[in-house]
Amino acid sequence: xxxDGTDSSDGTDPDAGSAAASDADPxxxxxxxxxxxxxxxxxxxxxxxxxxxxxxxWWDDRYGIPPSTWESxxxxxxxNGKLWAFAGDVVSPVDAEGLGLRILRxxxxxxxxxxxxxxxxxxxxTRNVVTLDGEEAARFARGDDQDLPRWDGDxxxxxxxxxxxxxxxxxxxGLYLHGELRSTVPKGRREDLRS
Amino acid sequence: xxxxxxxxxxxxDPDAFRAACGRPLPSVVRVNTLKTSVKRAREALDAEGVGYxxxxxxxxxxxxxxxxxxxxxxxFHGWLHGQEEVSTLPAxxxxxxxxxxxxxxxxxxxxxxxxxxxxxDDEGVVIGNDNNLGRLSALRHNAERLGVTNLAVTxxxxxxxxxxxxxxxxxxxRRIEEFDRALVDAPCSCEGTIRKNxxxxxxxxxxxxxxxxxxxxxxxxRAVDATRPGGTVVYATCTFAPEENEAVVDHVLGGxxxxxxxxxxxxxxxxxxxxxxxxxxxxxxxxxxxRVYPHRNDTGGFFCAKLEVTA
Ligand SMILES: C[S@@+](CC[C@H](N)C(=O)[O-])C[C@H]1O[C@@H](n2cnc3c(N)ncnc32)[C@H](O)[C@@H]1O
Numbered sequence: 001x002x003x004d005g006t007d008s009s010d011g012t013d014p015d016a017g018s019a020a021a022s023d024a025d026p027x028x029x030x031x032x033x034x035x036x037x038x039x040x041x042x043x044x045x046x047x048x049x050x051x052x053x054x055x056x057x058w059w060d061d062r063y064g065i066p067p068s069t070w071e072s073x074x075x076x077x078x079x080n081g082k083l084w085a086f087a088g089d090v091v092s093p094v095d096a097e098g099l100g101l102r103i104l105r106x107x108x109x110x111x112x113x114x115x116x117x118x119x120x121x122x123x124x125x126t127r128n129v130v131t132l133d134g135e136e137a138a139r140f141a142r143g144d145d146q147d148l149p150r151w152d153g154d155x156x157x158x159x160x161x162x163x164x165x166x167x168x169x170x171x172x173x174g175l176y177l178h179g180e181l182r183s184t185v186p187k188g189r190r191e192d193l194r195s
Numbered sequence: 196x197x198x199x200x201x202x203x204x205x206x207x208d209p210d211a212f213r214a215a216c217g218r219p220l221p222s223v224v225r226v227n228t229l230k231t232s233v234k235r236a237r238e239a240l241d242a243e244g245v246g247y248x249x250x251x252x253x254x255x256x257x258x259x260x261x262x263x264x265x266x267x268x269x270x271f272h273g274w275l276h277g278q279e280e281v282s283t284l285p286a287x288x289x290x291x292x293x294x295x296x297x298x299x300x301x302x303x304x305x306x307x308x309x310x311x312x313x314x315x316d317d318e319g320v321v322i323g324n325d326n327n328l329g330r331l332s333a334l335r336h337n338a339e340r341l342g343v344t345n346l347a348v349t350x351x352x353x354x355x356x357x358x359x360x361x362x363x364x365x366x367x368x369r370r371i372e373e374f375d376r377a378l379v380d381a382p383c384s385c386e387g388t389i390r391k392n393x394x395x396x397x398x399x400x401x402x403x404x405x406x407x408x409x410x411x412x413x414x415x416x417r418a419v420d421a422t423r424p425g426g427t428v429v430y431a432t433c434t435f436a437p438e439e440n441e442a443v444v445d446h447v448l449g450g451x452x453x454x455x456x457x458x459x460x461x462x463x464x465x466x467x468x469x470x471x472x473x474x475x476x477x478x479x480x481x482x483x484x485x486r487v488y489p490h491r492n493d494t495g496g497f498f499c500a501k502l503e504v505t506a
Contacts, residue, residue: 087345091362098348120342
């Protein structure tokens with residue numbers, strides 16, 4: 001099961017393919033190498049690399065996820081723009097097959113969160129959360145796109161959620177455009193579930 | 196002699212042992228406390244009409260009435276992980292604490308590594324290693340689905356595992372030079388999985404047992420060496436063969452580590468490790484290890500020993 005790229009391989013990523021053309025590539029593209037993000041733009045050495053502050057602000061601006069959520073996490077870039085959140089801290093760069101949870105694809109106009117990131121950190125979100133009913137949630141988990149004219153929030157990547165066991169729980173990342181909610185649940189995570 | 200007859204002399208009730216080996220195993224899930232509570236997970240299963248029974252000895256380990264946890268909402272949310280009941284023991288014996296640095300030497304596909312992360316509240320570092328790249332992708336997939344963020348994944352032969360990628364022998368203040376705890380959930384002849392893999396006994400051969408025992412000794416030795424004095428090493432297999440269990444632990448004793456007493460949760464019955472097998476004798480402390488036979492708790496078979504590194 002590939003854990004990279006599956007999120008965008010289904011063609012719902014509006015920036016897929018355009019990232020490399022519009023942003024400078026990092027000097028090193030070794031897929032086993034993880035580099036810790038610089039804290040601020042002033043600390044940045046590798047051109048185009050997002051900073052820790054930008055990442056924390058992005059989750060706050062877009063979803064209202066409080067900056068304190070990330071207090072004990074470090075952020076790492078692997079390859080071109082794939083960001084990982086790690087609960088500890090290790091030497092940088094570090095050569096590994098994985099380091100924490102892949103949370104975000106950057107170095108493209110619209111940053112794209114991963115399904116697993118919104119499932120883990122999305123319960124704290126207060127903005128751009130689309131709460132689906134039973135039928136809609138089942139459709140979304142199957143990976144199906146659907147019309148959803150009732151949404152009057154932002155366009156772009158939203159958190160799709162539903163009510164379960166006494167609370168609202170994120171299902172995954174939706175792409176909302178022109179009255180339609182597209183599911184970006186990766187193939188390996190799709191399920192046919194009860195509505 | 197082949198299993199199960201080979202072990203008839205070790206168990207009190209050989210008939211019950213043989214009969215249990217022939218029964219299919221119940222489907223069991225562990226609640227992933229990194230993403231939910233046991234209460235919410237159970238509520239979600241109830242709401243979907245999925246029948247289950249909590250085990251007597253662990254509220255977060257649930258036996259499902261039907262096979263396969265694959266298709267339910269709580270599974271989709273990463274609230275549940277399919278994991279055999281007996282396979283939840285080694286992480287409990289390891290008893291990892293938040294903030295520690297823990298090595299899982301043979302980690303794929305990650306049932307125990309993700310349980311270890313949950314026991315640490317996702318704080319500190321778990322290094323999950325396996326020499327099989329294909330199995331590592333299953334480990335990463337499971338860890339991501341369960342929302343684990345304190346796992347670093349490596350692909351090395353555990354027998355000569357190197358901490359160099361983590362800054363060993365540098366002056367970097369973030370370097371990792373040794374572990375607080377290590378789990379060796381070793382590759383083995385898998386006799387104890389007979390209830391899941393009905394071919395396990397047919398594929399059995401003494402030469403395989405002897406071959407894999409060499410690998411086990413190498414990995415356990417490395418785990419003891421890489422763990423700090425005062426740290427804990429747990430050795431586990433899903434097999435009955437003393438050559439792969441007591442003999443392996445006996446091999447590393449002497450000088451820098453000792454067996455420690457550890458009791459599984461109340462309600463889970465085990466037998467002590469043995470000190471004699473065929474013409475071999477093992478250190479008397481091996482009685483502190485645990486043998487799990489399928490008929491005792493209606494589980495798979497297992498072996499688990501807890502060691503403390505003393506020097
Ligand atoms: C019993 S399985 C581990 C199960 C895992 N701990 C879990 O709970 O999901 C044993 C693993 O050891 C790995 N292995 C075999 N020889 C190894 C070696 N020399 N170094 C590292 N891993 C090895 C195998 O690829 C296999 O994944």
